[in-house]
Amino acid sequence: MGDDIKCDLETFENPRPDRPYCIQFTCGEFTSLCPKTGQPDFASIILKYVPGPRCVELKSLKKYFWSFRNRGIFFESVTNQILDDLVAACDPVRMTVTGNFNVRGGIGHEISATFES
Amino acid sequence: MWRPSILFVWANPSRCPGFDWTGNDLNTKQPYNSSDLRTVENPEPGRRYTVDFRFPEFTAIYPTTSEPVFATVSIRYVPGGTCLETVSLKAYLGSYRDEVMFYEGLVNRILDDLVAACEPREMEVEGAFTVRGGIETRVTCRFGSGGQDGR
Numbered sequence: 001m002g003d004d005i006k007c008d009l010e011t012f013e014n015p016r017p018d019r020p021y022c023i024q025f026t027c028g029e030f031t032s033l034c035p036k037t038g039q040p041d042f043a044s045i046i047l048k049y050v051p052g053p054r055c056v057e058l059k060s061l062k063k064y065f066w067s068f069r070n071r072g073i074f075f076e077s078v079t080n081q082i083l084d085d086l087v088a089a090c091d092p093v094r095m096t097v098t099g100n101f102n103v104r105g106g107i108g109h110e111i112s113a114t115f116e117s
Numbered sequence: 118m119w120r121p122s123i124l125f126v127w128a129n130p131s132r133c134p135g136f137d138w139t140g141n142d143l144n145t146k147q148p149y150n151s152s153d154l155r156t157v158e159n160p161e162p163g164r165r166y167t168v169d170f171r172f173p174e175f176t177a178i179y180p181t182t183s184e185p186v187f188a189t190v191s192i193r194y195v196p197g198g199t200c201l202e203t204v205s206l207k208a209y210l211g212s213y214r215d216e217v218m219f220y221e222g223l224v225n226r227i228l229d230d231l232v233a234a235c236e237p238r239e240m241e242v243e244g245a246f247t248v249r250g251g252i253e254t255r256v257t258c259r260f261g262s263g264g265q266d267g268r
Contacts, residue, residue, distance in 0.1 A: 029187045029247065031176060040211060042174050066185060102174065 009064050009089035011054035020093060023055065024048045027065050030099075035072035042102040043075070045082065049095035052117065056090050075101050079111040087115045151230040154209050156199035165238065168200065169193050172210050175244070178217040186220070187247045192231065194240035195261070201235050220246055224256040232260050 025047040032041050045065065049056075064085070068078065079099040087095055094116050101109040170192040179186045190210060194201075209230070213223065224244040232240055239261030246254040 029176075029185070031174075031185075040174065040176075040214060069185060 008060060009085060010057040010060035011090045012057055014051045014053055014055050017051075017053055020050050022048060022050055025056075025058070025061065027062070030065055030068065032068040032078055033070065033072045034104075035074060038072065041075070041104065043078075044100040045079075046098040046100065047082070047086065047095070048098075049086075049090075050093040052091045052093050054090040056086060075099055075109050075111050079113050083113045083115055091117075093117050151209065151234070153205055153212070154230065154234040155202040155205040156235045157202050159196045159198055159200050162196075162198055165195055167193060167195055170201070170203070170206065172207070175210055175213065177213045177223055178215065179249070180217050180219060183217070184249075186249065188220075188223075188244045190224075190227065191243045191245070192227075192240070194231070194235070195238040197236045197238050199235045201231065220244060220254050220256050224258050228258040228260055237261065 025045075027045045027047075030043045030045045032043075033039065034041055047056075047061075073081070079097055082099075083095060083097040086092075086097070092115070094114070096112060096114045098110065098112045101111070171189060172192075173189040175188045175190045176185055178184070192201075192206075210227070216223070218226070224242055227244075228240065228242040231237075231242065237260070239259070241257065241259045243255065243257045246256075
């Protein structure tokens with residue numbers, strides 16, 4: 001579902017590959033669709049990583065997040081898919097993706113997935 | 118009233134098979150329709166009282182950039198003979214997800230549709246849009262004794 005959406009994540013060279021330092025992005029406007037009901041879901045996606053040779057370019061990341069807007073996908077899949085795609089794009093030393101989803105049915109969801117090289 | 122039909126790639130049903138917000142197939146998605154709004158009888162029509170709704174998950178598409186915009190839509194009204202029914206209100210506000218409109222058009226149309234649906238004594242609709250290009254926008258429209266001059 002929605003697998004034909006092409007959003008190329010772009011990267012640029014890490015200016016200080018010799019130093020382990022941390023980058024954090026927060027996207028407070030993430031939205032996708034519930035695959036069971038078709039109703040919209042909303043979340044804050046927090047991306048924290050220690051870059052390897054490449055850093056993630058911000059504008060392409062924004063468009064990548066938007067590519068989920070019309071996709072029916074579960075919270076757990078969203079979080080893991082984002083981690084997989086970003087790890088494949090920039091080959092980080094360490095990366096954590098946290099999805100903080102708005103309350104549905106009285107229940108809030110926070111899902112985290114981590115990659116370690 | 119302007120009803121743009123151009124959707125960008127990631128909002129284009131033909132490129133994004135799946136569900137829309139109602140669970141319908143996007144390829145057969147019906148255009149926006151305010152007749153979905155339902156009302157219930159006002160239990161106390163003789164009393165002037167206020168109803169406040171806040172919908173923090175409003176989203177639509179901005180025409181010049183084709184990018185998504187997000188807002189908290191607040192509705193405050195003094196009911197007349199009927200009250201807005203909240204499940205249909207949620208569906209109605211959610212139906213703007215693929216609409217391509219400017220902030221001002223969105224908030225004014227919401228006010229028009231809600232006034233037509235429930236004929237309130239007074240109503241105010243506010244759209245508080247998140248920052249775009251460093252600018253936070255708030256659009257407020259009023260109907261009834263508060264005047265329609267936006268003050």
